[in-house]
Amino acid sequence: MKNAIILAAGKSNRFAPFTYEKPKGLFRVKGDILIERQIEQLRDAGIEDIYVVVGYMKEKFFYLEQKYGVHLIVNNEFAKKGNLYSLFVVREHMSNSFICCADHYFITNPFLEKNIDNHSYRAVSYQRGKFREFGVVCSDANVITDLSVGGENSLAMVGHAYMNEQFSLIFCDLMEAEINDFGVASMFWEEFYAKHMKQLTFYSKVYETDSILEFDSIEDLRAFDSEFLLNVDSEIITNCFDQIEQNPA
Numbered sequence: 001m002k003n004a005i006i007l008a009a010g011k012s013n014r015f016a017p018f019t020y021e022k023p024k025g026l027f028r029v030k031g032d033i034l035i036e037r038q039i040e041q042l043r044d045a046g047i048e049d050i051y052v053v054v055g056y057m058k059e060k061f062f063y064l065e066q067k068y069g070v071h072l073i074v075n076n077e078f079a080k081k082g083n084l085y086s087l088f089v090v091r092e093h094m095s096n097s098f099i100c101c102a103d104h105y106f107i108t109n110p111f112l113e114k115n116i117d118n119h120s121y122r123a124v125s126y127q128r129g130k131f132r133e134f135g136v137v138c139s140d141a142n143v144i145t146d147l148s149v150g151g152e153n154s155l156a157m158v159g160h161a162y163m164n165e166q167f168s169l170i171f172c173d174l175m176e177a178e179i180n181d182f183g184v185a186s187m188f189w190e191e192f193y194a195k196h197m198k199q200l201t202f203y204s205k206v207y208e209t210d211s212i213l214e215f216d217s218i219e220d221l222r223a224f225d226s227e228f229l230l231n232v233d234s235e236i237i238t239n240c241f242d243q244i245e246q247n248p249a
Contacts, residue, residue, distance in 0.1 A: 001049070003093060004042045004111075006070075007086045008035060008102035009055030009078035014217055023057050025102025029215075030225045035061075035102040039068050042098070045111035051093050052102070053086040055079075077185070084189040088175050094168040099161040099189070105213040105224075110160065120167040121205040122190075123159035123212060131156050132216065134190050136204060144202045147194040155204065157190060159212035170199055 012024040025035040035052070042050055050070040054061045055078025064070050071093075075086045083101075087094065096118070098111060110123065122144060124136055135151025136144050147157075163171060174196055178184045184192065193200055215221045221228045 002047055002096045002098065003049035003051065004047050004098040004100060005087070005090055005093065006035065006038065006050065006052045006100045006102050007083050008061060009053050009058075009075040009086050010083065011056045011079070012103070018218070019056075022060055023102070024215075026060055027103075027221070027228075028231050029105060029221065029228060031231075034105060035064070036068075038100060038102070038104060038106070039064070039070060041106060041109040042100075042111055043068070044109055047098065047111060049093075051090050053090050055086070081185040082187045082189075082191075084175070084187045084192050085179070085185045087171075087189050088179050088185070091172045091175060094163065094172055095165045097163050097168060099163060101160075101214070103215060104159055105215070106159070107211045107213070110207070110212070115162065118164050119203045120162055120164045120201065121203040122157055122161045123207055124155045124204045125158045125207045125209050125212060126154070127151070127156040127158070127209065128153060133157055133214070134188075134194075138204045142204050142206075144197070144204050147190065147197070149191075155206070158214055159207065161202070167200060167202075171196075174199070 008023060008025045012019050015024050018027070027034055039050060050068070051073055052061060052064060052070050053073050053075050055075040058074055061072060065072055073090050075089050077085055087099070115121070127133065130150070130152045132150050133156040135148040136155050136157060137146035138155065139145050171193070175192070193202065213224065215224070
């Protein structure tokens with residue numbers, strides 16, 4: 001039985017000051033709240049068990065339990081540790097799991113796609129120019145064989161992952177053995193995977209560029225949704241507009 005884990009504990013410092021008011025996953029983009037859009041896509045694909053790992057402003061997510069029946073799990077170490085630790089706190093639920101982030105925006109629903117062989121995979125897409133995501137190299141059989149931090153004009157990890165039961169079991173055993181080792185808890189989960197790539201087989205699942213979006217800045221959001229600032233429901237923006245009206249150039 002498949003389930004989903006949505007990582008929503010981070011602070012997203014690059015989106016300050018907007019994230020002083022709400023977490024990035026609760027931003028409204030083209031009329032949809034990011035995490036709600038993703039939950040609805042998962043539900044449309046028949047995924048009933050959805051676990052949301054929260055931390056920063058966790059109370060802002062509490063309404064999701066009643067609205068969607070998702071399970072909230074708190075990561076109280078979000079400020080000091082990486083998103084690997086979010087997977088650690090939800091590890092007992094990892095098995096045939098989609099691993100997502102609250103701020104992903106899927107143009108079409110990727111969870112509806114068939115995975116007949118139940119392979120574990122990582123969504124990737126070709127990124128033009130320099131990028132900050134994890135770059136990947138793949139074999140002829142589409143198995144990820146190398147990973148780098150950043151890259152240029154190549155495939156990159158963008159979007160979700162799927163970890164089948166066996167992959168999840170190995171991944172969780174490794175986490176439990178090493179989570180207290182120096183620096184491990186501060187890793188991105190992809191870095192931890194790269195450390196154990198010989199034990200963990202990820203296939204690459206290639207998506208069209210811009211079919212899965214990860215917004216890295218307010219400018220990225222505005223490029224995709226020109227009315228984002230008008231719909232952000234922010235006292236900061238409202239106060240700025242008020243000051244402009246009171247003090248026109």
